[in-house]
Amino acid sequence: MRTYTNPVIGGFHPDPSVCRVGDDYYLVCSSFEYFPGVPLFHSRDLVHWRQIGNVLDRTEQLDLPDDLPASDGVYAPTLRHHDGRFYMITTEVGGEGNIIVTSERPEGPWSDPVQVDLPGIDPDLAWDDDGSCWCAVSGVQVARIDPATGEVLEGPLPVWSGTGLQYPEAPHLYRIGAWWYLMLAEGGTAHGHSVSIARARSPRGPYEPAPVNPVLSHRSTDLPIQSTGHADLVSAPDGTWWMLLLGTRPRGYFPEFHVLGRETFLTPVEWVDGWPRVGPVRERHTAPTAWHPVEPPPVREEFDTGDLAPHWISPRRRPDGSWSLKERPGWLTLTATGDTLDRPGHTLLGRRQQHPDCRVEARMDPGTGRGGLSVRIDEAHHYDIEVGEGTVSVLARIGPLSQCVARRQVPPGEVTVSVEIRTTGVLPPTVTRAERVPGEGLGVRAGGPDTITFSLGGAAPVRLAELDGRYLSTQVATGFTGRVIGMYATRGRVAFDWFDYEPTAGSQD
Secondary structure: OOEEEOOOEOOOOOOOEEEEEOOEEEEEOOOEOEEOEEEEEEEOOOOOOEEEEEEEOOOOOOOOOOOOOOOOEEOOOEEEEEOOEEEEEEEEEOOOEEEEEEEOOOOOOOOOOEEEOOOOOOOEEEEOOOOOEEEEEOOOEEEEEOOOOOOEEEEEEEOOOOOOOOOOEEEEEEEEOOEEEEEEEEOOOOOOOEEEEEEEOOOOOOOEEOOOOOOEEOOOOOOOOEEEEEEEEEEOOOOOEEEEEEEEOOEOOOOOEOOOOOEEEEEEEEEEOOEEEEOOOOOEEEOOOOOOOOOOOOOEEOOOOOOOOOOOEEEOOOOHHHEEOOOOOOOEEEEOOOOOOOOOOOEEEEEEOOOOOEEEEEEEEOOOOEEEEEEEEEOOEEEEEEEEOOEEEEEEEEOOEEEEEEEEEOOOOOEEEEEEEEEOOOOOOOOOHHHOOOOHHHOOOOOOOEEEEEEEOOOOOEEEEEEEHHHHOHHHHOOOOOOEEEEEEEEOEEEEEEEEEEEOOOOOO
8 A cells, every 4th residue: 555755745835725627736835025926736646746837927926025024925825726717816915915816727827916805814715606706814704706806795704713722814615515614724833733624504604613623733742743734625536535734844852943844744534424534644644546656856957948947936036137047058147136145135046945854066156256055044044155256155144143154265166065954863961072063062952953064065075064953943033934045146147057956865755
């Protein structure tokens, strides 16, 4: 019997929403301050997913200002298919509010956004038999709307606020049989996260809560997957039901740290007496009947195609003049738009860290410019290996503190820089000198989530610095995102010949 491993989409891919069209599944996630927004995935079996694009991929759809705070931007989307058309509704916090875009094909092009004049976040869409379109928002309220214009035709109507826990949000409405089900998240998106559900004969209510709520929560357990919630339901062609949801994989000593952000997990659902029953979300589950693996992405990106792969993202915006695949054929050339990574407005092209253990390496030519590789959460929390003016430096920015922790001379021309991330466990109280980590002799307990090592690559790698990964975690930086590893330029033009991203042997995935 086949099994699958969770998460099914690793790294900073929170708030999943899924819909099925025939034998195909499509899924979107939140993207917050990154552009392009709302990554879009395709699968034939709910387990193996391939990113096929981004829904909000042009500035006419998503124009985030440089002063947008980290973790604002595009919040939880909902993806639905109705009458031959795909609909994506989401909230642009700090921008246009609730918006709808549509497309005949999941790959796009997607329409310009239509605003929906409703308060709240995490909007949802569902259609009644008579063609009425209902939108639910956090709170929880529902309204009948015209999805073509965004006009509110009825409501919003307060219908059910959950079981009394904080932040009733992420509502999803489903018409299943004779019932309307309203599923939502409660308890916040941290360790108290949970999924609750109620049902009614009409989307207007009144809603009857499930006999036992929440139907899913990992709070106050020692399970390796935590913060489970913000879920969406989908049925497979064979009649089985599944739940896609977010969760985290914290590591290290108390209070534990998660560095990849909130990831997408899959778990089976059974229906008992008209209610969904969801067991704990395990690292391994029995797989769905369908099984359609996809080719893993190549380790190396050569930048020799006409466009960027859809997983490349940039903070807030990506001006056309800030990057080029044509200026130096076979290379990615970045042009600085800001002189530091400590403030918005810089040029960075990155991808999400998706595996707890991984290696990243890039071959670059700084020319007369300055740039390198960055591991970042936001402008105030990032580690960088930077090359410029004949020097390679390792820089650490942690909150108000910024320091160069290593520096070495390099000859002019091309250079290879690398980052290796290795998970670490909680060490016992007594360890040998060789097992100690930097800082332990100062009364600092070992047990961060991982170690980040920066090196000059090549035939004879030179290790420059090794830093504690806990300072690039949600618990330190706060916010709703996870780590992004990327190439950047902070002066002039910097060219990159190739970029490697590879899960390493220690990875749990």
